[in-house]
Amino acid sequence: MQIQIFQDEESLHRAVAKELIEAVKTKPNTVLGLSTGSSPLGTYANMIKDHQVSGTDYSDVVTFNLDEYVGLDGTHSQSYRYFMNTSLLNHLNIPLNQTNVPNGTGDLKEACESYEAKIVSAGGIDLQLLGIGTNGHIGFNEPGTAFDTRTHVTQLLQETIDGNARFFDSAADVPKEAVTMGIDTIMDVKKIILIAYGSKKAAAIREMVNGPVTDSMPASILQKHQDVTLFLDEEAASLLKK
Numbered sequence: 001m002q003i004q005i006f007q008d009e010e011s012l013h014r015a016v017a018k019e020l021i022e023a024v025k026t027k028p029n030t031v032l033g034l035s036t037g038s039s040p041l042g043t044y045a046n047m048i049k050d051h052q053v054s055g056t057d058y059s060d061v062v063t064f065n066l067d068e069y070v071g072l073d074g075t076h077s078q079s080y081r082y083f084m085n086t087s088l089l090n091h092l093n094i095p096l097n098q099t100n101v102p103n104g105t106g107d108l109k110e111a112c113e114s115y116e117a118k119i120v121s122a123g124g125i126d127l128q129l130l131g132i133g134t135n136g137h138i139g140f141n142e143p144g145t146a147f148d149t150r151t152h153v154t155q156l157l158q159e160t161i162d163g164n165a166r167f168f169d170s171a172a173d174v175p176k177e178a179v180t181m182g183i184d185t186i187m188d189v190k191k192i193i194l195i196a197y198g199s200k201k202a203a204a205i206r207e208m209v210n211g212p213v214t215d216s217m218p219a220s221i222l223q224k225h226q227d228v229t230l231f232l233d234e235e236a237a238s239l240l241k242k
């Protein structure tokens with residue numbers, strides 16, 4: 001695992017955006033894995049700005065998001081499809097039919113199988129952006145998720161529901177289930193960038209990097225991936241062993 005530590009969020013986001021932009025410039029048909037939550041928002045803002053100013057071309061890029069809430073279709077303002085369209089995709093020159101978010105409505109078993117098949121037919125994910133939950137979840141792979149999982153339907157833990165309630169009117173409105181790429185799906189990607197900032201993430205970052213590889217800390221499996229870089233601010237990195 002490589003670790004880069006930044007003094008502030010803005011320089012962190014500029015650096016992550018630079019990585020994504022370089023990937024797209026180097027390989028115009030790059031397959032990007034994208035994530036939601038607040039962590040990547042500043043990165044997406046930098047990518048949009050670069051596209052407007054420098055015209056980085058996304059017309060051949062393909063994207064796959066990590067996860068989606070069960071029961072929310074793409075028009076729901078808290079669905080991850082809606083989040084991606086409004087926070088990034090609508091502002092780049094990428095045809096929306098080249099962008100993929102798991103389907104959280106309809107036949108979920110079929111949605112999971114077809115998502116895996118689509119990733120394979122796109123040639124696999126070149127560069128995956130990840131955030132991390134305070135309990136160490138990646139995507140919506142909660143503590144206890146088997147490491148050999150592929151895209152599947154998962155029950156959200158109460159702590160995750162409570163943590164994500166800030167985006168909804170109340171915790172009662174947060175869906176209890178999600179469709180998420182599995183741990184094994186994530187481990188198959190060629191390169192991973194994980195973003196974390198703020199003291200709330202410090203304990204999870206310490207366990208992920210310095211702790212044992214265990215399914216009670218899903219992100220710890222990343223110790224076994226061959227190309228992972230953590231982009232952290234000083235607070236998120238504050239509990240790491242020196």
Ligand SMILES: N[C@@H]1[C@@H](O)[C@H](O)[C@@H](COP(=O)(O)O)O[C@@H]1O
Pocket residue numbers: 035036037038039040066067130131132133134138139140160164
């Ligand atoms: N499914 C998402 C994760 O992919 C994300 O990493 C996490 C952290 O959210 P935030 O970046 O807002 O801290 O939230 C959600 O649970």
